Amino acid sequence: MKQFFLQAALFFLVITGVYAQKIQSPDEFLGYRLGEQFTPHYRVVEYFKYIAATVPTVKLQEYGRTNESRPLLLAFIASPENASRLEDIRKNNLKLAGMLPGTGQPANQPAIVWLSYNVHGNEAVSTEASMKTLFAMVDPANTQTRNWLKNTVVIIDPCLNPDGRDRYVNFYNQARNAVADANPYAREHMEPWPGGRTNHYYFDLNRDWVWQTQKETRARVAMFNQWLPEIHVDFHEQGINEPYYFAPAAEPFHEVITPWQREFQNTVGKNHAKYFDKNGWLYFTRELFDLLYPSYGDTYPLYSGSIGMTYEQGGSGRAGVAVLTASGDTLTLTDRIAHHYTTGLSTVETASQYAAKLLENFKEFYNTSRTNPPGEFKTYVVKGGNSEKMKALAALLDRNGIQYGFGADRGSTGFNYFTGKIETFTIDKQDMVVSAYQPKSILMRVLFEPKTKMADSVTYDITTWSLPYAYGLRAFATRDMLKPASPTAPVTAEVANDVPNAVAYIANWNSLSDVKFLAALFKKNIRARYTETPVETGGKQFSAGSLIITRTGNEFLGDRFAATIKEIAAASGVTLQATATGFSDRGPDLGSDKIHFIQRPVIAVLGGDETSPGSFGQVWQFFEQQINYPLTVLRYRDLGRINLDKIGVLIVPDGSYDDLGNEKMLSWVRGGGKLIALEGAVAQLAGKKGFRLKAKEEPKDKDGKSDPYTNLRTYADREREGVKSSIQGAIFKVDLDNTHPLAFGFPNYYYTLKLDNAIYPFMENGWNVGVIKKNSYVTGLVGTDLKKKLNDGLLFGVEDIGNGSVVYIAEDILFRGFWENGKLLFSNAVFMVGN
Numbered sequence: 001m002k003q004f005f006l007q008a009a010l011f012f013l014v015i016t017g018v019y020a021q022k023i024q025s026p027d028e029f030l031g032y033r034l035g036e037q038f039t040p041h042y043r044v045v046e047y048f049k050y051i052a053a054t055v056p057t058v059k060l061q062e063y064g065r066t067n068e069s070r071p072l073l074l075a076f077i078a079s080p081e082n083a084s085r086l087e088d089i090r091k092n093n094l095k096l097a098g099m100l101p102g103t104g105q106p107a108n109q110p111a112i113v114w115l116s117y118n119v120h121g122n123e124a125v126s127t128e129a130s131m132k133t134l135f136a137m138v139d140p141a142n143t144q145t146r147n148w149l150k151n152t153v154v155i156i157d158p159c160l161n162p163d164g165r166d167r168y169v170n171f172y173n174q175a176r177n178a179v180a181d182a183n184p185y186a187r188e189h190m191e192p193w194p195g196g197r198t199n200h201y202y203f204d205l206n207r208d209w210v211w212q213t214q215k216e217t218r219a220r221v222a223m224f225n226q227w228l229p230e231i232h233v234d235f236h237e238q239g240i241n242e243p244y245y246f247a248p249a250a251e252p253f254h255e256v257i258t259p260w261q262r263e264f265q266n267t268v269g270k271n272h273a274k275y276f277d278k279n280g281w282l283y284f285t286r287e288l289f290d291l292l293y294p295s296y297g298d299t300y301p302l303y304s305g306s307i308g309m310t311y312e313q314g315g316s317g318r319a320g321v322a323v324l325t326a327s328g329d330t331l332t333l334t335d336r337i338a339h340h341y342t343t344g345l346s347t348v349e350t351a352s353q354y355a356a357k358l359l360e361n362f363k364e365f366y367n368t369s370r371t372n373p374p375g376e377f378k379t380y381v382v383k384g385g386n387s388e389k390m391k392a393l394a395a396l397l398d399r400n401g402i403q404y405g406f407g408a409d410r411g412s413t414g415f416n417y418f419t420g421k422i423e424t425f426t427i428d429k430q431d432m433v434v435s436a437y438q439p440k441s442i443l444m445r446v447l448f449e450p451k452t453k454m455a456d457s458v459t460y461d462i463t464t465w466s467l468p469y470a471y472g473l474r475a476f477a478t479r480d481m482l483k484p485a486s487p488t489a490p491v492t493a494e495v496a497n498d499v500p501n502a503v504a505y506i507a508n509w510n511s512l513s514d515v516k517f518l519a520a521l522f523k524k525n526i527r528a529r530y531t532e533t534p535v536e537t538g539g540k541q542f543s544a545g546s547l548i549i550t551r552t553g554n555e556f557l558g559d560r561f562a563a564t565i566k567e568i569a570a571a572s573g574v575t576l577q578a579t580a581t582g583f584s585d586r587g588p589d590l591g592s593d594k595i596h597f598i599q600r601p602v603i604a605v606l607g608g609d610e611t612s613p614g615s616f617g618q619v620w621q622f623f624e625q626q627i628n629y630p631l632t633v634l635r636y637r638d639l640g641r642i643n644l645d646k647i648g649v650l651i652v653p654d655g656s657y658d659d660l661g662n663e664k665m666l667s668w669v670r671g672g673g674k675l676i677a678l679e680g681a682v683a684q685l686a687g688k689k690g691f692r693l694k695a696k697e698e699p700k701d702k703d704g705k706s707d708p709y710t711n712l713r714t715y716a717d718r719e720r721e722g723v724k725s726s727i728q729g730a731i732f733k734v735d736l737d738n739t740h741p742l743a744f745g746f747p748n749y750y751y752t753l754k755l756d757n758a759i760y761p762f763m764e765n766g767w768n769v770g771v772i773k774k775n776s777y778v779t780g781l782v783g784t785d786l787k788k789k790l791n792d793g794l795l796f797g798v799e800d801i802g803n804g805s806v807v808y809i810a811e812d813i814l815f816r817g818f819w820e821n822g823k824l825l826f827s828n829a830v831f832m833v834g835n
Contacts, residue, residue, distance in 0.1 A: 060074070089153060112152070197317070240331060320333070377448075379481060388514065390489065406488065410427070448467055496538075529596060618817060654681060734751070734772055777790070
């Protein structure tokens with residue numbers, strides 16, 4: 001005991017000494033006042049490192065690196081009493097949630113407040129404010145924050161998106177005038193393509209919390225789930241003419257958000273209002289930013305038991321250091337910093353005042369999740385049969401802390417996602433069983449629920465994302481409480497029916513893992529074939545599109561043939577079937593003309609001012625990070641002086657092009673090129689000379705007359721009137737011709753996340769591979785007027801032109817990198833069509 005008091009006394013003396021010495025403010029450390037200019041990321045890092053080295057109660061942790069190798073940091077700020085026991089505090093918090101064994105105790109446990117800044121790179125005021133907030137939390141002269149830290153541990157992430165931020169800051173610092181030009185149309189307020197909002201691959205990190213397709217998000221959410229804070233705040237900016245926004249949020253709230261979570265948003269908002277009213281600053285609440293889509297920096301924490309909130313300052317990439325607003329006022333960077341600084345401190349203050357109640361309700365949230373989870377369905381069963389897709393789904397659940405198992409001792413009755421009916425089903429040993437009785441029950445339910453209930457039809461983002469549709473896996477939702485028989489899936493052999501001196505290895509083509517396998521084969525210069533029709537060999541059936549790697553044609557591998565193919569398959573997560581003969585049980589033999597070589601294509605994608613950064617980024621990231629296949633980026637403006645003869649595949653992302661499908665491009669297609677048009681690029685080819693795809697005409701009334709009262713509407717209802725013709729990410733069932741290479745590896749249907757009203761007439765002399773017919777709507781918000789029009793039309797098609805082809809993909813099948821089933825369809829367009 002004496003030793004304990006001695007250590008405590010020494011620690012107190014160290015802390016007292018630190019508070020007695022001068023700690024530099026950001027202004028003093030940087031050599032300029034915050035708000036005079038934007039601070040490059042490396043200088044922000046230096047300031048955080050300086051504080052951590054100077055103040056013993058601050059711990060700094062690098063939790064990851066960006067694609068451009070910038071560090072991702074967390075600063076942990078605590079009282080002297082709590083700074084020495086941070087790991088105990090973290091573990092006790094997880095015990096409260098039931099994520100670690102043991103009974104967590106709220107007594108003497110501080111509430112954890114996590115402040116996240118600058119997820120959108122060009123909303124750059126956030127990081128500036130983070131430095132000021134950090135200093136306030138450690139300033140020896142600030143007795144208020146020292147008192148607040150008795151009941152809280154504060155975590156600050158100064159910049160979630162360093163690559164995007166530096167893209168913006170470097171532009172602005174180079175383009176600005178010596179005296180900032182407040183004219184909103186001055187060059188310094190006009191970011192060049194692609195802008196600084198997104199990360200290196202032009203992904204919106206604020207929509208990636210659940211999916212974790214980006215390395216920044218994956219690293220950050222892993223840390224989030226190690227701490228599970230009671231409060232999480234995401235700092236943003238909006239348009240220059242908007243006042244400040246803070247909680248409470250707008251409807252719709254997802255119904256799983258608890259009364260306490262709703263109530264505390266009001267508590268925090270009222271505390272903010274007190275300071276804003278005192279300073280005469282304008283603000284608004286409850287009008288715009290809803291709490292539905294699960295992958296935001298406010299909703300993901302809410303579905304994980306936290307109080308999740310978004311704060312929005314007017315400004316963003318248009319604001320610079322100073323900008324003239326529509327009201328005639330000048331909005332300065334200094335103003336914007338002050339506002340975010342105020343809400344940050346106000347959040348910590350409120351958390352300190354209500355720490356005990358925060359912890360009590362946090363524990364109750366998780367107790368209810370484990371013992372009495374809300375909702376109609378108590379178990380979700382995902383049918384096996386596609387082991388690669390199941391592995392991908394399991395990896396997503398693992399990253400989010402969602403528990404699952406496999407098999408069960410009985411069957412059940414439940415909602416069949418793919419028929420929309422209540423049916424009886426069996427549960428096999430390879431079927432995934434996800435019980436609602438678990439700590440992450442709420443997040444799990446939100447991700448699996450077949451239909452999302454909404455209290456309001458005016459929402460900020462997509463309204464459906466159900467995992468079985470996104471992964472293309474048959475599933476059932478049941479009211480029964482089912483326990484999985486095994487915590488792990490049955491082990492699948494890497495090579496089935498292996499034989500010495502196999503003449504070939506076959507892999508089913510039905511997942512992204514198979515695409516990775518093909519790309520890896522190409523990288524080793526190994527020749528691969530595919531079967532145009534189903535084939536059966538060794539007692540196993542393989543669908544059209546299945547990969548066949550024969551010893552013939554790959555003689556250069558010699559005695560390493562079998563070992564090399566197996567190694568590549570294992571690294572790609574693909575199961576192989578060995579065959580000792582080219583004589584098939586059913587279907588074509590290996591020497592048949594139904595078995596085709598897959599040519600290794602040279603692939604290019606258009607980028608630049610004409611393209612949508614998000615659409616381009618999804619393609620870029622897919623090739624570089626998901627399948628590791630070389631991709632050449634071309635600017636559209638340079639096509640006129642580029643010889644396309646060496647390009648085999650040209651991908652045109654969504655965008656706005658002056659003369660897409662011009663004679664040069666059409667001539668290249670006739671000569672054997674493959675043009676893949678995505679989303680809006682399809683519309684720009686529809687009806688163009690030389691292309692068979694036509695634009696869809698608007699349906700007319702039977703009598704040819706229109707309703708004279710159609711245009712009579714109420715101004716106050718303008719938002720809801722607009723909903724009638726809008727679509728907020730609804731799921732539709734697409735009928736597929738899976739005998740065509742564009743649909744290889746699929747059943748005769750596909751579920752698409754429809755984001756717009758694009759639909760085209762069936763082609764008379766082309767391949768209508770993916771179409772929607774009547775009653776194809778499944779779930780999600782789509783306006784009544786638009787729903788009537790979305791039927792009997794083409795979404796995916798191919799037309800042959802000369803020796804080449806044009807692939808029309810009118811949907812965003814790579815949407816935000818998480819619509820897993822679309823990746824195979826896109827890969828078919830790239831590798832299978834035209835081979």
